[in-house]
Amino acid sequence: MYRLIKPIFFKFDPENVHHFVVKRLKWFNDYFPLGKTIIRGSYDVNIKGLEREVFGIKFKNPVGLAAGFDKNGEYVEALSNLGFGFIEVGTVTPLPQPGNDKPRMFRLQEDNAIINRMGFNNKGVDVMAERLRLLKDKDPSIVVGGNIGKNKNTPNEDATSDYIKCFDRLFDVVDYFVVNVSSPNTPGLRALQEKAPLMELLNTLQQRNLKHDISRPILLKIAPDLTNEQLDDIVEIVQETGIAGVIATNTTIDRDGLYSEETLKTQMGGLSGKPLTKRSTEVIRYLAQKSNKSFPIIGVGGIHSPQDAKDKIDAGASLVQLYTGFIYEGPGLIKRICKELVKR
Known part of the structure; x- marks a missing residue:
């Protein structure tokens, strides 16, 4: 079914089609x-x-x-009914923001990929928190992760306060948190992946977390463009701060080996999809081996088939997430992956 309608969807602007489809799914x-x-x-x-x-x-x-598909927590129940084991919403920021100018999402069909420079467009944490509160009252069985970030206009030296605001506001309505410091679409954000500012941010959130009677797992989402030395720092940071784990990986700024036309592949933004498959799996394997599997990893990046998911789990991932593969392959991919995994 999806193979028949995908060519129609792909004739239109990807962001407009996204909103059209998820709104109809929710209505249905x-x-x-x-x-x-x-x-x-x-x-x-x-x-x-x-x-x-x-x-x-x-x-x-x-x-x-994966985060980015439902930025405001509007479609969690409908998406969960497609077979997902968990839904990650966001990235959300303390204040609403429109994101970057349009167009800001591009399909690279020859590469089974997407480039986006959305820029954390969202309606703000208060709107999301209220939606998730209603959802939890209705169906508490749906596992929801909250992906949190900073507003574009917040300087990096004040970034921790933005993450704290999101953390506090969502604490009672999500099952786990993801600290996003790896999007390439917010100016200066990736500088927070450096060891000193990242240690400060995660320690602050973890100290706040442990003051509650029941703490929430905090995960760190990292870029695929980190060097092995930087990944060594990530392992050390996770172990020293005591956060729950890592999501590997976010989108990449690398454009090597793409087949799409120059006007597409040179667009600014983060690249996701099949070109990321190998690198994200390499990062998962490196982290798992370097840490001796001392913390869980959620594998994301270029999962377009059951084999891609199995490769990430074999590399050391405990869970996997879809985004671009879900768009290219359709909702049937979820069940196909699960059927293959259960054979193991």
Whole structure:
């Protein structure tokens, strides 16, 4: 089914199509008689043996949706009914912001890839927190991760306060947090991946976390463009701060080996999809080996097939996430991955 309609979707602007599709999915799920039943019957995954417990959270299956797809927590229930074991929302910032100028998302079809420079466009943490509160009241079984960042106009020396605001506001309505310092689309953000500012940020959040009776797992999302020396620092930082784990990886600024036309591949922004498959798996393997698997890793980047997911798990990932592969391959990819994983 998806193969038939994808060529139609791909004739239009990717950001406009995204909003059109998710709004129709939500409407079908919420208001169409038997809509939720039809979606679940077609795509939901109920396969014994896929359950995982990672950083203290029980997941019905190890395939999640990466941040960036549902920036404001508007479509969590409908997306969950497609079979995802967990949904990560955001990146959210304390204040609403429009993001970068359009166009800001580009399909590289020859490479099965996307370049985006969205720029943390979102409606602000207060809007997301209220939506997730209503969702948790309705269906607390859906595992939701909150991906948090800083506003574009907040200088890096004040960035910690932005992360604290998001952390405090979402604490009661998410199951885990992701600290995003690796997007290439907010000026200066990746400088926060350097050891000193990152240690300060994570220690501050973890100290705040441990003051609660029940703490939330905090994960760090890293770029695929880090050197081995920088990855060594990441391992040390995770172990010293005591955060729960790492998400590897975000989008890349590397453009080597692309087949798409020059006007596409030279667009500014982060590249995701198949060109990232190998590098993200390499980063997962390096972190797992260097740390002696002392913390969980969520593998994301270029998963377009069950084999891609299996490779990341074999490299050391405990869970995986989809984004670009979900767009290119459709919702059936989730169930195909789960069926292959259960054979193991």
